[in-house]
Amino acid sequence: MTNFLQQVVSGLASGGIYGSLALAIVIIHRSTGVINFAQGEMATLSAFVCWTLLDHGWSFWPAFAVTLVLSFAGGVAIQQVLIRPLQGSPLLGIVILTIGLLIAINGLTTWIWGGAAKQFAGPFSTSPINVDGVAFSKQDIGVIAVSVVVVVLVGLLFTRTKAGLGLRAAAVNPVEARLVGVRVAAMLAVGWGLAAALGAVAGVMAAPSLFLEPNMMQTVLLYSFAAAVLGGMDSPVGAVVGGLLLGVLLNLTGTYVHWIGGELRLATALAVILGVLLVRPAGLFGRTAVRRV
């Protein structure tokens, strides 16, 4: 029983990381309609920026804040320079472009910081807290808490502010949005900036436990896609819940289903993607698109 609870707790800790990156994927999808394959590498790049500031003696929270601002600016810049010229062309072209971006950013981080794993001192203590034989740390709680806070903020932004309405409108129907006065081009740029900043949160939260290196988020990205599909591609709440569920599911199947073991985790995540797409394509929290004809 202790092992079961321990696996659930560890799963929630890993799932918090999957969820926070899934959140970034969902935001960019919801506000621009694009699936961004470079999201993981962007998050890693942000984590490296934060690491560099920490390495120069900054304390954590100021470094984190500056990283968020820089990441937002970076996301806007990527949209303006690379994505904008392709706006209006088939979506596939933009998706392929993000794959190119993945490779380019990975090369850039390796070139600047080298490939060796680096220690990343996070804001939360990693010393164990033991409750009835189940061990976890403040870091695990911190990662999940940060995801929850972020999802609430994002939810408020999308549903309670004019900017959020504009973001949604620009993604769903850019032509009509422009007609009613939404600055679509600006909204798309803000969407990318927002996703980059959320990715930065994911990267910085992941780095203390995964160890920082250029490929840190590559496998996480796959788990995050699974989490996003599970929760629903257009639901921020779904992304985080999907991440947490997936983390627990992977741990439990890995521990108790003998032939899956530690080796087939990734395959299990892919099975989740397939299963959800077959049974409930909109995901747990997503809305099914209905079109009146």
Add this chain to the structure above:
Amino acid sequence: MTRNLCALVVAALALAGVATATTTGTPGVSSSTITIGSSGPLTGEAAAAAGVLKGADAYFKYVNSRGGVNGRKIEFKYLDDAYDPAQTVQNVRELIQQDNVFALFSVVGTNSNLAIRDFVNAAGVPQVFSAAGATTFGRDYAKYPWTIGYLPPYAEEGALYAKQILATSAKTAKIAVLYQSDDYGKDLLSGFRRGLGSKARSLIVQTVGYDPTTSDVQSQVAQLKASGANTLMIFAFGKFAIQSFVYANKLGWKPQIYVNDVASASSIMALDPAKTAEGSISILWGKDPATPKFKGDAGVALAGKIIKRYVPGGNPSDGFLVAGMAEAFSFVDALKAAGKNLTRKGLMTAVTHMNESSNPFLIPGVKVHTTPTFRYPISAVQLQRWHQGHWVPFGGVVSTKP
């Protein structure tokens, strides 16, 4: 007319024959250079091992600055495969077919070496002193005559840890094993099991594998802790080895840890939480410059000098760099023995007749010794224990001969 055409064709073929004859010779060897190639993880989760190639490269540059080998300078070209065997295959094809290398030297990683072994043996290109310790590289020479490893065989390393456990804690040990689920981790695990013999069933309480493409081993470590074990074998690599220490610490678990050779460089261990790493046991065969025992050692001093000169930004206490130099030293020895009239066959003869006791980068008592039927260049090691931030060798040098 037809006859004339035939004659022309014959003449052309003859000329072509003459033309190739003049360039025939040993591939990759000219009167002034020997070109050799390699592939390894310069990036990615195993990038720490890139030090092996950088260290070897630095040593070759040092040898070149002193006149080279038999009047030839060594040109060492190594490519990045990010620890992905598919990429290694690409790299090795490029090295053999485009760069026309004389031999492959110190390709890093068990899976990478396995992936290229059939191809390079079919092509008759030496695959020499691979930076990989799977037993097959020393054992299966009848099928793969062009391949030879360097590191002590992993299975014997596993057996050695088993022997140490039987000698110190046979009555109390409850053993959990984390292993990389490929030929590398499984080789260590099978040797470990064999070493425990009939006790394996009762002493090992849990084994858990992980796929090297995974993001972390948190769940695996939690599972091993839950088994109630008091001894943890880490047969892992790179960041997964570091994560094991960190997660064990996070779970408040303090087992006696054994960590395999290639995951136990001081630079990696130093990243671990001191509380968990303290008392861990591993092996050594090359001199680790971060080990206080080798302070002032002539070999380590030479390595430091070479790193300073030829590895820009290199850390003089990086054990991977020195391991690479040890391999390069043996390779230079083999090239010398292969003589002025260098051929691929001659190199293979030389590497299978090694009797080198002068390698300054190996610990005292460890010699490089091979015969055509015994192809484990390093077959002796010493145990070491992590104490207050560095490794302390203990006990004598012991054999890892299969």
